Amino acid sequence: MATARTRRERTAEQITADDRAHVFHPWAAQDLIAPLAVAGAQGSYFWDHDANRYLDFSSGLVFTNLGYQHPAVVAAVQEQAARLATFAPGFAVEARSQAARLIAERTPGELNRILFTNGGAEAVENAVRLARLHTGRHKVLSAYRSYHGATGTAINLTGDPRRWPSDQGTAGAVRFWAPFPYRSPFHSDSAEQECERALQHLDDTLAFEGPSTIAALILETIPGTAGIMVPPAGYLAGVRELCDRHGIVFILDEVMTGFGRTGAWFAADHFGVVPDLLTFAKGVNSGYVPLGGVAISEEIAATFGRRPYPGGLTYSGHPLACAAAVATIEVMSAQDVVGRARRIGAEVIGPGLRALAERHPSVGEVRGLGAFWAVELVRDRASRDPLVPYNATGTAAAPMARFTSACRERGLWPFVHMNRTHVVPPCTVTEAEVKEGLAVLDEALAVTDAYVV
Structure with a gap:
């Protein structure tokens, strides 16, 4: 008889197999992607079938303003x-x-x-x-x-x-x-x-x-x-x-x-x-x-x-x-979610990101409002040379790929685009959750700092 864990693994494998056989994903080279099989989500988090949990700093594609499963x-x-x-x-x-x-x-x-x-x-x-x-x-x-x-x-x-x-x-x-x-x-x-x-x-x-x-x-x-x-x-x-x-x-x-x-x-x-x-x-x-x-x-x-x-x-x-x-x-x-987003941005996200900028030379600029922020990553603060070239792909985009992996390995799902990581959690995100995510970013930015000239 299969154990509960075996059944979970089989389910994840079947989901992935069906996805790879039949789902055509947007904005992707189909043979080069490996979509994560998601088992569930709640609030600011989602998790896979192996119980790996991720704090979602992307709000899906910046749409789960109330978080998952409200x-x-x-x-x-x-x-x-x-x-x-x-x-x-x-x-x-x-x-x-x-x-x-x-x-x-x-x-x-x-x-x-x-x-x-x-x-x-x-x-x-x-x-x-x-x-x-x-x-x-x-x-x-x-x-x-x-x-x-x-x-x-x-x-x-x-x-x-x-x-x-x-x-x-x-x-x-x-x-x-x-x-x-x-x-x-x-x-x-x-x-x-x-x-x-x-x-x-x-x-x-x-x-x-x-x-x-x-x-x-x-x-x-x-x-x-x-x-x-x-x-x-x-x-x-x-x-x-x-x-x-x-x-x-x-x-x-x-x-x-x-x-x-x-x-x-x-x-x-x-x-x-x-x-x-x-x-x-x-x-x-x-x-x-x-x-x-x-x-x-x-x-x-x-x-x-x-x-x-x-x-x-x-x-x-x-x-x-x-x-x-x-x-x-x-x-x-x-629940004054609008006011909550305004306060969390002004009092927690903004100050937290600016503190990261002081510690990490790869951070060129921090900007945003509410639960809507961008961190511009650079090779040189003086010249503002971006960490990766505009619209970089392949090996040219490797620094951002490594940064993304560093975040995910630590339980944070970032929103990464070109030479930036965006901090766009649900508008209902808590102060503790923001600080959890900022701590992961603090560690992951060591990867991008290594590329500073």
């Missing part, structure tokens, strides 16, 4: 499944309308109409379509060092190398440089100068592209996988003014930053800026059931008051996903 969200999905598991999007359904109201009550300004999608990329697709139809224009401006999703238009708007294999230069996308004081494209000496020069660069780009041809400008309020670069004071307000001047729809992509991640309901709240369209997903229901959407201004919504909007999705506003969103928002409100 009982209120799980119960809401179960109750909704028992009551009405699914229904077509053209009907008024309680979970759908309630989720839309709760989201609209928290978006900045008067973004009171919600178009539901299945995720963030579809939200961007529909935001761009709304802007083009509203303005009658075609071009869309987006920033280098950005990511907006992997669907047709969204990937063409993306500024990082994930765009390259799919970009045929036919999507009407025009890119510009957004501010990034640490690696300034404008050779600025201060955040104030970076803001001024970035806005002038954008103004010049608009002039040479022809403002009357531009439907929309899209920005991640705080770029996510591109590096968590908090924009300097005044920049987003300046972009808002330029868009207003030229009748351009201003889209803020809050897919990663929304719903408490930065210590505000939306990152736009930190800057006092209201976009015309706001995209969201991920944290809206902690990723428990796929959901995204676009929050729409009254002016743009009015364009489609008597003119049909030519778009839709079979699962738009799926009842299970919306029930999870309602429960997530109610928990976040009742």
Whole structure:
């Protein structure tokens, strides 16, 4: 008779075998990956079938804002499944309308109409379509060092190398440089100068592209996988003014930053800026059931008051996903998860990462807000030469691969991208859990310090 341990091992082996035989993984060379077989998760942790437990400093893909298996969200999905598991999007359904109201009550300004999608990329697709139809224009401006999703238009708007294999230069996308004081494209000496020069660069780009041809400008309020670069004071307000001047729809992509991640309901709240369209997903229901959407201004919504909007999705506003969103928002409100994320960032994560920077010469910069931080790793602090080259692969990326392994061997699952590790735990992470993760980072950074010149 097989022992319990043997049964666990066999289960893990079968899961892995089925995965390798049948699952096609995104963003991966299929023959070169070895996905971990996950047995379970709770709160800020997950574990494999051999009981190896990991503190998740990635929040999945920065979406488990309430952590794993939150009982209120799980119960809401179960109750909704028992009551009405699914229904077509053209009907008024309680979970759908309630989720839309709760989201609209928290978006900045008067973004009171919600178009539901299945995720963030579809939200961007529909935001761009709304802007083009509203303005009658075609071009869309987006920033280098950005990511907006992997669907047709969204990937063409993306500024990082994930765009390259799919970009045929036919999507009407025009890119510009957004501010990034640490690696300034404008050779600025201060955040104030970076803001001024970035806005002038954008103004010049608009002039040479022809403002009357531009439907929309899209920005991640705080770029996510591109590096968590908090924009300097005044920049987003300046972009808002330029868009207003030229009748351009201003889209803020809050897919990663929304719903408490930065210590505000939306990152736009930190800057006092209201976009015309706001995209969201991920944290809206902690990723428990796929959901995204676009929050729409009254002016743009009015364009489609008597003119049909030519778009839709079979699962738009799926009842299970919306029930999870309602429960997530109610928990976040009742337990002040937004304030908790703000405090844990200001009092624990930020100070802890800055202390690591003092001890480790491979740390070039620490930046972030709330539960949304990046650690820039370098070979030389003076030159700011990155630890690995931009978009490095293979042996060139070995230093970051070794850093990742060092974290995982010590029970920490990091979010690593290019020459950075991002610290993006659930917004419900405890002070003790943060300190546990920081202690692992302290040890793992010895690996990157070895590459400092």
